[in-house]
Amino acid sequence: MDFxxxxxxxxxxxxxxxxxxxxxxxxxSLAVSLxxxxxxxxxxxxxxxxxxxxKFPLKKLLIALVNTGMGLPPVVAGLVVMLFLARSGPLGFLxxxxxxxxxxxxxxxxxxxxxxALSISAMQSVDPKFYQQVLTLGASDWQAIKxxxxxxxxxxxxxxxxxxxxxxxEVGAVMIVGGNIRHQTRMLTTATVMETQMGNFDxxxxxxxxxxxxxxxxxxxxxxxxxxxxxxx
Amino acid sequence: MIKLNxxxxxxGTFNLAVDSLKIRAGEVFAIIGPNGAGKTTLLNALAxxxxxxxGTLEIMGRNALAPANKLFLRRAMSVVFSQPYLTNDTVYDxxxxxxxxxxxxxxxxxxxxxxxxxxxxxxxxxxxxxxQGESHRAVLARAFVTKPRLxxxxxPFAALxxxxxxxxxxxxxxxxxxxxxxxxxxxxxxxxxxxLCDTLGVxxxxxxxxxxxxxxxFTRPVSAEVADFVGVxxxxxxxxxxxxxxxxxVEAGGHTLMVVSDCEAGDSVYVCIRPEDVSVSLSPDAGGxxxxxxxxxxxxAPWGLxxxxxxxxGFALRAAVTKQLVDGLGLKEGREVYASFKATALHLIxxxx
Numbered sequence: 001m002d003f004x005x006x007x008x009x010x011x012x013x014x015x016x017x018x019x020x021x022x023x024x025x026x027x028x029s030l031a032v033s034l035x036x037x038x039x040x041x042x043x044x045x046x047x048x049x050x051x052x053x054x055k056f057p058l059k060k061l062l063i064a065l066v067n068t069g070m071g072l073p074p075v076v077a078g079l080v081v082m083l084f085l086a087r088s089g090p091l092g093f094l095x096x097x098x099x100x101x102x103x104x105x106x107x108x109x110x111x112x113x114x115x116x117a118l119s120i121s122a123m124q125s126v127d128p129k130f131y132q133q134v135l136t137l138g139a140s141d142w143q144a145i146k147x148x149x150x151x152x153x154x155x156x157x158x159x160x161x162x163x164x165x166x167x168x169x170e171v172g173a174v175m176i177v178g179g180n181i182r183h184q185t186r187m188l189t190t191a192t193v194m195e196t197q198m199g200n201f202d203x204x205x206x207x208x209x210x211x212x213x214x215x216x217x218x219x220x221x222x223x224x225x226x227x228x229x230x231x232x233x
Numbered sequence: 234m235i236k237l238n239x240x241x242x243x244x245g246t247f248n249l250a251v252d253s254l255k256i257r258a259g260e261v262f263a264i265i266g267p268n269g270a271g272k273t274t275l276l277n278a279l280a281x282x283x284x285x286x287x288g289t290l291e292i293m294g295r296n297a298l299a300p301a302n303k304l305f306l307r308r309a310m311s312v313v314f315s316q317p318y319l320t321n322d323t324v325y326d327x328x329x330x331x332x333x334x335x336x337x338x339x340x341x342x343x344x345x346x347x348x349x350x351x352x353x354x355x356x357x358x359x360x361x362x363x364x365q366g367e368s369h370r371a372v373l374a375r376a377f378v379t380k381p382r383l384x385x386x387x388x389p390f391a392a393l394x395x396x397x398x399x400x401x402x403x404x405x406x407x408x409x410x411x412x413x414x415x416x417x418x419x420x421x422x423x424x425x426x427x428x429l430c431d432t433l434g435v436x437x438x439x440x441x442x443x444x445x446x447x448x449x450x451f452t453r454p455v456s457a458e459v460a461d462f463v464g465v466x467x468x469x470x471x472x473x474x475x476x477x478x479x480x481x482x483v484e485a486g487g488h489t490l491m492v493v494s495d496c497e498a499g500d501s502v503y504v505c506i507r508p509e510d511v512s513v514s515l516s517p518d519a520g521g522x523x524x525x526x527x528x529x530x531x532x533x534a535p536w537g538l539x540x541x542x543x544x545x546x547g548f549a550l551r552a553a554v555t556k557q558l559v560d561g562l563g564l565k566e567g568r569e570v571y572a573s574f575k576a577t578a579l580h581l582i583x584x585x586x
Contacts, residue, residue, distance in 0.1 A: 129314060129316065130318045132277075132282050132314075133314055134318075135307065136282070136307060136311065136312035137330055138304070138334045139307075140304055147334075150321075
């Protein structure tokens with residue numbers, strides 16, 4: 001069992017000696033996952049809110065589909081995005097395969113149903129009469145949704161936390177679409193897989209620790225925002 | 234202001250069918266009716282929240298059912314629900330919200346609205362920390378900040394206790410008088426309706442059974458359902474035997490009642506007797522009242538500031554009397570008294586079937 005403790009110590013040394021490669025990987029991971037989360041929030045929150053407040057045929061079916069999407073296996077998302085971005089694929093002209101942009105697209109597709117589904121249920125928790133009251137104050141549909149979102153911002157923030165958590169820990173899609181190319185598309189998760197397979201357990205543990213710390217910091221920040229709002233009430 | 238024709242609207246198994254309704258600018262129109270009569274459904278239709286399946290609705294000369302007119306009309310009206318729905322912001326921000334949604338900023342208008350409903354001192358408080366009465370005041374201030382041409386009120390004070398309700402509705406009445414807005418409000422409280430409205434509609438089972446001036450509806454209900462709802466407590470089926478000038482003699486409840494009415498001899502009718510029109514005395518002298526019956530007291534019960542006496546004079550008759558009278562006559566169960574009422578105080582409803 002020595003190699004675990006040993007690996008752990010080496011990992012701490014790597015981190016605190018400021019290993020440039022680890023930090024570059026961490027920065028890329030953070031940037032890709034944050035960008036994908038942000039895009040998914042921009043698209044998913046309005047989309048989910050709209051689905052929640054509007055009446056239309058097959059609404060329940062659509063919600064069921066979105067909920068199913070929450071369990072979308074990242075490797076499947078990655079595979080589909082890769083096929084689209086591949087040189088011979090319909091979006092091949094973009095040359096986004098094996099680039100951070102491609103990884104953002106893949107992660108966006110994974111996060112979108114999560115953020116959308118959680119937004120639907122958050123918005124459905126708003127009393128329909130409250131929504132109607134806002135409409136009667138002279139709000140357009142989008143204005144009314146905005147007013148309601150402000151009321152449930154804490155729940156929406158929880159959706160953001162859930163979405164980011166899923167993305168930063170995700171390995172399948174970025175591996176397929178990014179290709180784990182050193183200095184280009186290597187992410188914390190793909191690097192961990194690679195170092196483990198190569199037997200560099202100290203490096204793997206170090207990267208794993210960075211990943212955990214990163215997730216913790218981002219979630220801590222979001223949670224502080226959320227809880228401060230709770231306490232401010 | 235509002236013109237409505239042949240409106241049909243279904244919510245679940247409930248069907249609203251209002252054939253015609255007209256409300257003039259500046260008119261205060263009350264919709265009264267029992268629980269589940271469709272009052273709120275009708276109000277929501279006027280507020281453009283429920284889309285009717287048939288009919289026409291015109292508000293301020295525009296087709297209110299055209300989606301393109303929706304936002305314009307909503308911005309010309311205000312709606313107040315029975316529950317005060319406020320956002321998690323200050324009272325000031327809540328009252329300013331309708332202006333903000335219209336892309337306007339008008340601090341003077343907000344201050345004026347706060348002042349109208351006497352909540353200026355609360356403007357920096359979070360709206361979620363207000364008492365029930367204060368919340369209603371905030372909601373009303375928000376409704377009037379835009380100087381609406383049409384105000385829809387859905388049982389605005391149903392959730393308030395009597396004392397607070399009296400104070401808030403006094404302020405509302407004052408504002409309504411000066412605002413010049415047309416008002417449609419829904420209530421179960423007939424007394425409250427009477428103090429506020431110019432005209433009245435009685436909605437039962439999704440249909441407006443009668444509309445007009447309150448006095449007309451209360452004294453001359455067109456059907457037994459309306460009579461029952463507006464507080465006519467004694468309704469007897471009967472038949473007009475004979476008519477001389479305006480005076481009908483009506484066979485009802487085992488007696489012949491004299492009633493002034495335009496019904497004709499041979500008509501099947503309901504006789505409506507309001508409790509406040511029945512006099513109770515110990516002497517057989519009716520003092521010129523044409524109807525006078527020996528009765529037995531069945532029960533005496535307090536009713537608001539008065540007492541309600543249930544009598545048996547061959548049919549069940551209810552009278553509203555003062556406490557002095559109950560004490561003076563020693564009214565109690567089994568007591569023999571005379572019940573009398575004027576021929577002009579009664580009202581006949583012609584039975585269609």
